[in-house]
Amino acid sequence: MTARATPWRNEPPADHRTGPAARLLPYHRLGHADPEHRWWKPLVELLLFGAFYLVLAIVLGIVWAVGLVAVRGEEALDEVFLPGAELDILDPAIFFVLFFSLVLMIPALLAARAIMGPRPLGLLLSVTGRLRPGLLGRCLLAALVVYAVAQAAASLVEYALAGTPAAPQPVEGFWWLIAMIVLVVPLQCAAEELVFRGYLLQTVGRWLRRPVFAILLPVPLFTFGHLYDAWGLLAVAVMAVVAGYLTWRTGGLEAAIALHVVNNVVATLLGALGLADPDAVESTWVALTVSAGTQLVFAWWVVRFVRRHGVEVTRTVRPPRPGALPVPGPAGPAGLAGRGGPGEGTGAWVCPGPPACPGHWAARTPGRAPEPLP
Template sequence: MLAVALGLYAALLIVPILCLVVIEDVHPTIAPIVDQVLGADSLNDPAGLAVLLILIALMLPAATLAVRLVGRRRAGTLLSVTGRLRWRLVGRAAAITTVVLSVFTGVILLMEPPTKAIPAQDLGWLVTKVILVLLIVPWQAAAEEVVFRGLLLQTVGSWLRHPAWAILLPLPLFVVGHDYDGYGMAGVAVFAAVAGYLTWRTGGLEAAIGLHVVNNVGAFILALLTGADLDATSVDPLAAALSIAYTLITAVLILGSRRNERHPVASDRERSAGSVWSDERADAFFVCEGGAKTETSARSE
């Protein structure tokens, strides 16, 4: 299934490029625009920002199509034990992340106030970039969760029984996809481990998606408003430490917000009984609530 997902992703990348090349040949007058899109490689440029985010977001249809075609099961089985997205959990995780991120952002700005003023002539581009972030980043973040904490976690979980393998083995792939220095990579690694743990504990991707979407949107907008270089790869050690602390605190609060629910994952699984989880082709989700471990596993394709 992973090979099929990779092949579909390659196709989703190649087909639009071929279409743009054909359009350039048919309509030479728009060749400069096509060249700008095809040559986009900087997040500081609106075209580059849009293209690079969309390239990541295309992993989402690739993964879901692979599950449908090869796994012969609903794409919703990548999302949770219910076979669908539990929007209440997404909203709760997003709200908690917004509050914690706002506090940490305020602390960072107090410690190091921005020194660059955005020129008036650049305000139009700033608004354009903010709109692009709000429109595309949620899909980009969700795509990464579906692939790394959905498809890969379930695949590894169906091969190896202990959930630590499912959480940790896909982690290096996620980390190397982010071009940062050692401090930045450490922050990304902690984020990936926390997202995987949230997926295991809650029985789905919703908490990780809420965390990831708000984190990325907030980081992009903060960088845009402070005039930071979006292509920067070096991360200050203190900023990395604050990022790790923020991620861990947010995860604790998200999990704590579900403690007032009586066996929330078990209830979700009961509501989905006879549908998704009666399908033996569904991959593994490992769930631990209240210290009692249960496993829902089945054959992997």
């Protein structure tokens, strides 16, 4: 990684280039790695994603309902679906269906991306086209340390103000909850990041070059998907901004996934231990301050690590070779590039202008060979 390959340097807003052909794309612009990109493709991808997810959610609901009746009897469904019934998120059955229903966004989105592109599918994960396990592991470890220190500090403050802190009181079905916290919650967090920091960042990045738009525009969608008061929603919004910024700055979802996983695992674990109420919708400015401070410290560490270790944050995209593509001939029928005299059947790497992606091959201009744009 070189200094000019980093997307946060003071450079013109145009995509970074290493020459007249190659381009260095930051994460939010990876949709432009597809030479067949069109501005409307993300919208069709969204419709396909919604359709696939709806089918999977219906199947999950049917299977879950049948299983619940088989284990607990018919009255179990009445307790869940009767008017006025309150869902207990710490009931293992309710916990599973709420969190695993979000996991289904992963296969639904990957199926939609497989149809619409760009490929490889791993471009949703990082600029390398795959998940980077080393970076993910280091980010998970850093998030665990930061959250552990923050939780210990909060416990010391509680002890100083209120005396002995409350003792853990594990809820019923504790071990079932622990198993799902370990196995399901990380997948739920990864699914949300794949949609809100993967698909949405790259969708906005297909239309707008500036990363600030890709980072901020999805924030309201993520924030208002949570049912909290004003302080709680502000805390969610801060997390969305930090996760979006880290996704752009690191060239992938690893840091955002790590932050989300540790945040949700800590919250649900405290609920399973009886030390927090996971159904609470009210928060305070103190909780907002602690949450935001913890996430900002984590972001500072990640940015420092990425800069010091030269983590790849852009993807080099080169156009296909002109000689390998057919282009229109001078009299109508398409000929092969490279045939004929000078200027005959020659392709050029040109920009047709927004909203289409730069990177399509244009027909030969009569009378002269097309020139590549700088």
